Amino acid sequence: MRVYADNAATTPISEHAKAEMIKYMDAEYENASSLHSFGQSAAAALAEARERIGKCIGADAGEIYFTSGGSEADNQAIISAAHFGAKKNKKHIISTKIEHHAVLHTLDRLKKEGYEVTLLDVDENGLITAEQVREALREDTCLVTVMFANNEIGTIMPIAEIGAICREKKIPFHTDAVQAAGHLHIDVKAMNIDMLSISAHKFHGPKGIGALYCRRGAYIEAIISGGAQEKGKRAGTENLPAIMGMAAALEDAVASIDENAEKLCKMRDKLICELSKIEKTIVNGDRVKRLPGNVNMCFQGIEGESLLLMLDMYGIAASSGSACTSGSLDPSHVLLALGLPHAVAHGSLRLSLSEYTTEAEVDHIIECVPKVVERLREMSPVWERILRGEEIL
Amino acid sequence: MAYSAKVMDHFQNPRNVGKIEDASGVGEVGNAKCGDIMKIYLKIENDVIVDVKFNTFGCASAIATSSMATELIKGKPVSEALTLTNKAVVEALDGLPPVKIHCSVLAEEAVKAAIKDYYDRNGIEYDAELFGESGCSNCCHCD
Numbered sequence: 166m167r168v169y170a171d172n173a174a175t176t177p178i179s180e181h182a183k184a185e186m187i188k189y190m191d192a193e194y195e196n197a198s199s200l201h202s203f204g205q206s207a208a209a210a211l212a213e214a215r216e217r218i219g220k221c222i223g224a225d226a227g228e229i230y231f232t233s234g235g236s237e238a239d240n241q242a243i244i245s246a247a248h249f250g251a252k253k254n255k256k257h258i259i260s261t262k263i264e265h266h267a268v269l270h271t272l273d274r275l276k277k278e279g280y281e282v283t284l285l286d287v288d289e290n291g292l293i294t295a296e297q298v299r300e301a302l303r304e305d306t307c308l309v310t311v312m313f314a315n316n317e318i319g320t321i322m323p324i325a326e327i328g329a330i331c332r333e334k335k336i337p338f339h340t341d342a343v344q345a346a347g348h349l350h351i352d353v354k355a356m357n358i359d360m361l362s363i364s365a366h367k368f369h370g371p372k373g374i375g376a377l378y379c380r381r382g383a384y385i386e387a388i389i390s391g392g393a394q395e396k397g398k399r400a401g402t403e404n405l406p407a408i409m410g411m412a413a414a415l416e417d418a419v420a421s422i423d424e425n426a427e428k429l430c431k432m433r434d435k436l437i438c439e440l441s442k443i444e445k446t447i448v449n450g451d452r453v454k455r456l457p458g459n460v461n462m463c464f465q466g467i468e469g470e471s472l473l474l475m476l477d478m479y480g481i482a483a484s485s486g487s488a489c490t491s492g493s494l495d496p497s498h499v500l501l502a503l504g505l506p507h508a509v510a511h512g513s514l515r516l517s518l519s520e521y522t523t524e525a526e527v528d529h530i531i532e533c534v535p536k537v538v539e540r541l542r543e544m545s546p547v548w549e550r551i552l553r554g555e556e557i558l
Numbered sequence: 559m560a561y562s563a564k565v566m567d568h569f570q571n572p573r574n575v576g577k578i579e580d581a582s583g584v585g586e587v588g589n590a591k592c593g594d595i596m597k598i599y600l601k602i603e604n605d606v607i608v609d610v611k612f613n614t615f616g617c618a619s620a621i622a623t624s625s626m627a628t629e630l631i632k633g634k635p636v637s638e639a640l641t642l643t644n645k646a647v648v649e650a651l652d653g654l655p656p657v658k659i660h661c662s663v664l665a666e667e668a669v670k671a672a673i674k675d676y677y678d679r680n681g682i683e684y685d686a687e688l689f690g691e692s693g694c695s696n697c698c699h700c701d
Contacts, residue, residue: 468617487617507590
């Protein structure tokens with residue numbers, strides 16, 4: 166049995182999205198910026214896609230800007246707000262310690278350019294409060310950027326409450342909703358969100374396409390210069406096949422959002438419940454304010470890359486926040502922000518489900534993970550120490 | 559990052575996993591914070607390594623290099639085991655990704671640490687320079 170449980174990394178594309186893409190690669194290949202009638206039908210499709218995508222998050226068509234994906238949308242939102250703030254001598258940005266690197270590394274860049282960044286601590290469940298944001302606000306704050314839901318531990322942030330505070334204080338609020346779009350209800354108006362990033366391949370759309378929502382009246386600037394596409398905010402011929410694929414995928418995801426969430430929460434909770442029976446195991450992230458398909462646990466005494474590769478032998482694709490899998494020497498910044506010791510964080514496992522996941526697949530995971538954990542613990546000198554009651558840091 | 563077939567074989571079917579209760583020498587290197595710990599047990603008779611076992615906490619290459627290192631020294635005189643280099647371990651595994659070379663360094667050091675323990679226990683004199691500093695030399699956490 167082959168089980169794909171790494172949907173937070175990317176999802177398989179839906180048949181519907183694929184068919185839409187092929188249609189716009191095949192018969193309707195024209196450039197939406199062309200003046201001839203051929204191009205005009207492409208332009209009409211583009212306008213329609215913009216409207217459909219906007220509707221899915223409570224935005225108007227004119228507030229949707231297509232980008233190459235979530236990272237570009239995050240970069241554009243943050244850099245725009247930073248530059249706008251600088252014009253008024255406001256160079257302070259508030260974010261959290263568990264953001265995606267697309268946000269954190271953009272903030273690092275801005276720090277080098279003289280901006281001050283406050284990264285809010287999360288609690289042991291991986292959450293911040295809106296009150297923390299309020300307390301961190303300063304006269305010179307030009308942006309608050311807080312992710313909608315975390316990609317590793319699945320925690321859902323109090324976006325509407327943060328939005329209300331930012332609106333009251335008239336401070337631009339951006340949220341990286343890459344993991345949330347298509348999985349959680351989003352209403353940018355009701356939640357007072359000024360900018361929001363999404364990426365199609367996280368909800369069964371194609372890779373290489375995303376969107377930035379920017380509230381009418383909020384400021385964004387182009388970070389890719391060239392033609393006048395996207396109202397001059399993002400140059401480059403529109404990737405119409407990908408845009409149409411994204412529109413189809415997002416509409417489908419939103420249409421069955423509650424049904425999918427119910428199914429996924431059941432499978433998620435079954436996995437957490439059954440895998441928690443393995444001794445010396447920690448569940449990472451809030452159990453309730455959590456993405457429907459996210460499971461993240463640490464198994465003490467073992468290391469994540471070994472765990473992943475052994476699960477791979479059993480046909481299971483998962484992910485880990487261990488240093489070895491992150492390509493750096495430190496385990497995931499998200500797990501460390503929860504206060505986990507390095508040695509524990511090295512032993513993390515993320516399983517991320519999608520509506521394509523079946524009960525039989527969940528059962529296969531439940532059958533295999535304990536075997537793999539036991540096998541690795543049997544050969545682990547750290548596990549031996551844990552059994553002796555020694556503290557491992 | 560892809561592992562060679564040999565690395566995957568030694569990871570999936572590690573040789574000499576376990577402990578030796580009446581070991582002649584035991585060596586442990588690395589630390590849990592870095593994500594790698596190797597512990598090697600030697601049974602030595604007449605200056606020959608008649609048995610060797612290991613326990614490792616770490617990634618696939620840490621397990622594979624431990625396994626290969628034990629294979630390379632099993633049945634060998636202690637003096638020969640002392641000449642084991644991390645390079646020899648890497649070559650025997652048909653290479654390691656660059657970021658994983660430190661695992662082979664740990665394997666070499668674990669073998670040396672176990673031999674040093676054997677020498678210390680038996681009052682055998684040795685050149686301290688043979689052993690040097692233990693610990694993963696290219697890891698950010700090691701003081």
